[in-house]
Amino acid sequence: MLHIVFLLSLILSTSHATVQDFCVADLKGAEGPSGFPCKTVAYVTSDDFVYPGLSEPGNTTNIISAAVSPAFVAxxxxxNGLGLSAARLDIAPGGVIPLHTHxxxxELLLVSQGHITAGFISSANTVYQKTLKRGELMVFPQGLLHFQVAAGKSKAVAFAIFSSASPGLQILDFALFASNFSTPLITKTTFLDSTLVKKLKAVLGGSG
Structure with a gap:
């Protein structure tokens, strides 16, 4: 009998415990290591859990003939706080998502249209690449340089799922040639010819 009373009292004492089911981001707050602060639950609506931004193709009229449409926490x-996010990749014929890292x-990539040659470089400098067709998946481990290139004469579309609400993005070419990283230092640290470095900076808008 005492055991039954104890169990009942335990159930009653925990039945009113607060469980935080979600934490919709309050984007007016500052983002920290754990994400954004939570929006007041009273102001949360169904629309907070739906994002239509990946339903339309991105604009591929640019230097890489490709577009990445993010569905990150921002x-x-x-x-927010769920440990996942997404993005849409639209790659025109001849287009490329240059070497970059998250x-x-x-990252888990799912091809939904066309063919994409994708790959990553391991920390041992081994390249793992494959030409993917519709319905095929490829994974890219955190922090490793990777790429996606349209394969064939038709447009390619893919959707990426990330294991973070804020995966981060750094594109190698833009980091080198669209920044104020000085030409002498780039030449010194990459062994590239200074004439080529200046040419690439002129194309991508870098300085120094």
Whole structure:
């Protein structure tokens, strides 16, 4: 009998415990290591858990003939604290998502249209690449340089899922040639010819 009373009292004492089901981002607050502060639950609506931004193709009229449309926490506050986010890749024929890295997340890529040659470089400098067709998946481990290139004569579309609401993004070419990283230092640290470095800076808008 005492055991039954104890169990009943335990159930009653825990039945009113507060469980935080979600933490829709309050984007007016500052982002910290754990994400954004939570939006007051009274102001949360169904729309906070829906993001239509990946339903339309991105504009591929640019230097890389490709577009990345993110659904990170900054665009989709509902993923705050959930450890996942997404993006849409539109790659025109001849287009490329240049070598880049996501410092804060692993990536799972699903091809939904066309063919994409994708790959990554391991820390042992081994290249793992594959030409993917519709319905095929590829994973890119966190922090490793990777790329996606349209394969074939038709447009390619893919969706990426990340293991963080804020995966981060750094594109190698832009870091080198669209920044104020000085030409002498780039030449010294990459062994590239200074004439080529200056040419690439002129194309991508870098200085120094």
């Amino acid at each position: 665009q989709f506050p509902g993923v 410092p804060g997340a692993n």
